[in-house]
Amino acid sequence: MSRLSKLLALASTMLLPICWAMAQTPAPASPAEGHTVHVTAPHVVNGKVMGPYHHYCKVLSPEPVIECLCYQSSDPGARLEQVEYIIAKSITRNGAVTLADWNQYWHDHKQEIATGRVQVHDMSPEEAKKVADLVSTTDGIIFHLWSHDDKVPSGKVVIAQSVGHVNLTETQLKEGAKETAQEKPSGH
Numbered sequence: 001m002s003r004l005s006k007l008l009a010l011a012s013t014m015l016l017p018i019c020w021a022m023a024q025t026p027a028p029a030s031p032a033e034g035h036t037v038h039v040t041a042p043h044v045v046n047g048k049v050m051g052p053y054h055h056y057c058k059v060l061s062p063e064p065v066i067e068c069l070c071y072q073s074s075d076p077g078a079r080l081e082q083v084e085y086i087i088a089k090s091i092t093r094n095g096a097v098t099l100a101d102w103n104q105y106w107h108d109h110k111q112e113i114a115t116g117r118v119q120v121h122d123m124s125p126e127e128a129k130k131v132a133d134l135v136s137t138t139d140g141i142i143f144h145l146w147s148h149d150d151k152v153p154s155g156k157v158v159i160a161q162s163v164g165h166v167n168l169t170e171t172q173l174k175e176g177a178k179e180t181a182q183e184k185p186s187g188h
Contacts, residue, residue: 034058035069037131038121041112043070043082043160045144050160052117053082063088064134064181072148082160084142092139093177099170102139107162108176110136115164137179 035056042051057068070082086109097106112118113132120128142160146153168176 035067038074039068039118039131040121041118042163043142043144044163044165045147045160046158049163052119054078055084057084057086062181063091064138065091066135066138070142079146079148081146081148082142082144084140086135086138086140088138088181089176089179090137093173097139099168099173102173103167105159106139106141107165108168109138109140109162110179111166112140112162112164117163134181137181139176 035058037055037057039055039057040052041055042049043053044050051072053070053072054074055068055070057066059066064086065088066086068084068086069080070084071078072081089108092102092106109118113136118132118135120131123131140162142162144158144160
């Protein structure tokens with residue numbers, strides 16, 4: 001056996017266990033992990049009711065700030081069509097968003113949930129109610145990125161809206177800022 005062959009044989013006997021161990025080590029967490037809360041709700045896109053969209057959401061911070069990846073279906077090959085940010089009213093309604101911008105781009109999840117169009121999946125009714133109670137203290141903004149009829153994204157981002165969106169007055173905007181997750185009674 002040549003010296004090169006011996007070196008290659010030695011290297012392979014040393015590298016194989018290392019490669020095997022690396023394959024057995026779980027991959028480090030990524031920002032994509034944790035989008036495990038599954039919710040469906042229709043959205044209005046360019047004046048047309050579409051969906052319901054399958055939202056896969058994760059909590060980013062306790063106020064809460066939540067992000068949802070929205071798909072046309074729950075099929076593993078479905079493409080990402082929208083991103084929804086769900087932000088505590090105590091943040092959005094304390095000067096972060098003007099009344100004009102709120103009325104044009106944002107929606108109240110308390111109002112949307114009350115329509116009965118929002119469904120929380122893969123949880124007990126008690127857990128689903130806890131999610132709905134938490135989200136009812138938030139506002140949402142939906143960025144529509146890729147329409148399902150388009151072969152490629154157009155590059156135009158559309159702000160989608162909840163079905164039944166209601167514009168607020170300045171007083172309603174300010175009053176909503178007082179709605180927080182901490183106000184919810186324990187046991188909900």
